[in-house]
Amino acid sequence: MSDYLKGTNFKKIKAAINISTAWKNIVGKTIAKNTEIQNFKNGKVTVKTVNPIWRNELIFQKEDLLNRLKKEEPELNIKEIEFR
Numbered sequence: 001m002s003d004y005l006k007g008t009n010f011k012k013i014k015a016a017i018n019i020s021t022a023w024k025n026i027v028g029k030t031i032a033k034n035t036e037i038q039n040f041k042n043g044k045v046t047v048k049t050v051n052p053i054w055r056n057e058l059i060f061q062k063e064d065l066l067n068r069l070k071k072e073e074p075e076l077n078i079k080e081i082e083f084r
Contacts, residue, residue: 015040015076022072023047026065031058043079045069055083 019040024032034054039046049055058065066081 018073018076019045019069019078022069026068026072038084040076040078043077044082045078045080046082046084048084058083 016037020037023035023037023045027035031054034050035058036048037045038048047058049058062081062083066078069078069081
């Protein structure tokens with residue numbers, strides 16, 4: 001069991017959970033239902049959208065969403081959001 005846990009990076013798992021929870025709180029139910037946090041690496045949050053319409057809408061809100069994520073999770077040092 002300890003060998004199995006050695007390969008697990010609990011810090012990354014906690015960061016992913018924190019970002020996902022913060023994202024849902026910030027954007028609300030409708031946007032959360034149409035998006036998914038896909039990745040968080042080197043300060044960059046990648047958000048997958050269900051279609052290009054949602055992607056374009058979120059691009060218009062990008063700066064505000066980034067600032068709100070930074071405020072919600074300052075210890076994660078979030079620098080950028082990318083929508084796909």
